[in-house]
Amino acid sequence: MEKKIYFIEPVFEAKYWGGQALKERYGYTPDLPNIAIAYHVIALPQHNLDNTVKETGEKLSEFYKNHRELFGCNREDFPIRMGSGNKVKQISIQLHPNDEYCLQHEGERGKFECGIFVQGDRDHLAIRGHNAKTREEFRELVETEQWDKLFRVVTIKKGQYTYGPQGTLHGSPYAPTEEETDMVELGFETNSDITYRLYDWGRNMPNRPLHIEKVIDTVNIPDDQNMGVDIVEKDVDGCKVAYFIDKPGIFTAFRIRVDECGTFERKEFMFLFCIDGEAEINGTKIKKGETIFVPCDFGALTIKGKVELGGMTYRNL
Template sequence: MMKQLYHIEPVFTEALWGGQQLIEKYGYQTDLANIGECYNVIAMPSHLDCTVTETQEPLSHFYDTHRELFNCDTEIMPVRAAMSCTRAPMSVQIHPDNAYAMAHDGRLGKPDGVYVLDGEGSVVFGHFARTRREFQSLVEEQRWDQLLRYIPVKAGDFLDMPFGTLHALGAGLTFFEFSQNSDLTYRLYDYDRTMLDPKTGKPRVLHQEKVIECVNIPDAERKPALQKAWTTKGCEIHELHNEPGLYTCGRIDVAESGTYKREEFYFLTCIEGEGTIQDTYIKGGETVFVPCHYGELTITGTLSLTYVTYIKP
């Protein structure tokens, strides 16, 4: 199959904590009222699956039938990327590791990273319990102020969230999430909200027993991750996370023109500005797929892009 750039169409879901910020910022077309997630890259058949514009295939099928464009040996397309906005706080939650997730839910776990695009506030990022028994007691007694660890965040911060990290994004944030290709979340606490979940039409389900089994204990004090940054060939590059076998991600800023190259496949999402990649126009909110071994890309315009890719372990 010819190596070209491919547009990836997003998938939207509602959430109790969602809002209209992504629609207002990027002009997305959707009838959903409170956008929780805009999945820019996801490939989960019969669940959440982006469409490849040029071939009109679900991304999962595109991966299965065009492996030469990925040079990747994972059973499913390995990475995921999504934008979210929070009108209200997200539930306090974790993502399990692969072994636990497969044994209990038949799916992969979801280590992820959150890059704050806009806003500032506080997030739940870890906990204070020293033992699993103490964690369970604090949950049963609903002593959330003694259990949950909060830290301040602002635009430009990156939060690395390995398997089992207790977390919850606060209200008033817009952020980009990178992860393994999964959508598995265990909720611990949802602030006693009584509204129905727009995804299911039912009260939100909690998974407290699973969280107690999977949460990292003891939990080290956490803060936003350090970022590697360098400038080359007109591109200012910020490497946010690099973990072979899981996901690698970052940000590319271009002021007028630049060139970028890597050997792995990758997805680029425009988060600010507009311009062209090769001869392909891209504006805020849009995503393109770049096949492996594509060669050097010429990027023209004033724009910021995120990238997500997979490096073999």
């Protein structure tokens, strides 16, 4: 298979809490009441979430299986996902279980995630972790519904990114204010869609079940250190590059900003999503809202234009 740049077509999902900001920001036009999540990279056919590779017409899950030489990845299952989210309602308090538990009970891996705000970035409150010291104390606070005592509310500051290992309790402590409904978060995650809800603010919606016992079984104990993390950029060959996570066997997530022209290279395959602006990358034009796939061992990318890119790859263990 030719080692060239391929375009990845997005997949959209409407949810109870989704808004209109993704349609407005990127000009997406799906026949949906809202876009809660635009998946730029996902390969979960069992959940009907699978991108299409524009040049071949293959689903991304098939493209990965059929052209492994383009990835150089030792995982049988496709390892990563990336998507933009916009919420206008309060989301549930939830977690994503670890790989061991998830594989045993759900038949797929758990989800590790981090995210940056690409629109409407401002100081805001978030639930990140909890205040229980033992699993017994966690259970007691849940059963007695002492949510204010249990949930750990932190301030995520403007310019920070969020970091969520598997088993991290997280969610919204309040419904977004009117000005906060324009916030767009770009999420970098392992390729899973398993979520356990602990508390849904009394909504009791049939399509949003709670998983209280599973949360108690899988929540990290203790979990009182998770905070927003400052973004650190380095100048590399005309690019301003910030890495968020770079862990073999999990994923590598980064952002590239270019003002005029820069060069960027990794030996691994890459997915690059255009957060803002437009550019020409080795002769291929990309604009805001588009995603490209760059095969492994492709060589240096010459990026011409004023552009901001979110990137992901996977390093073998």
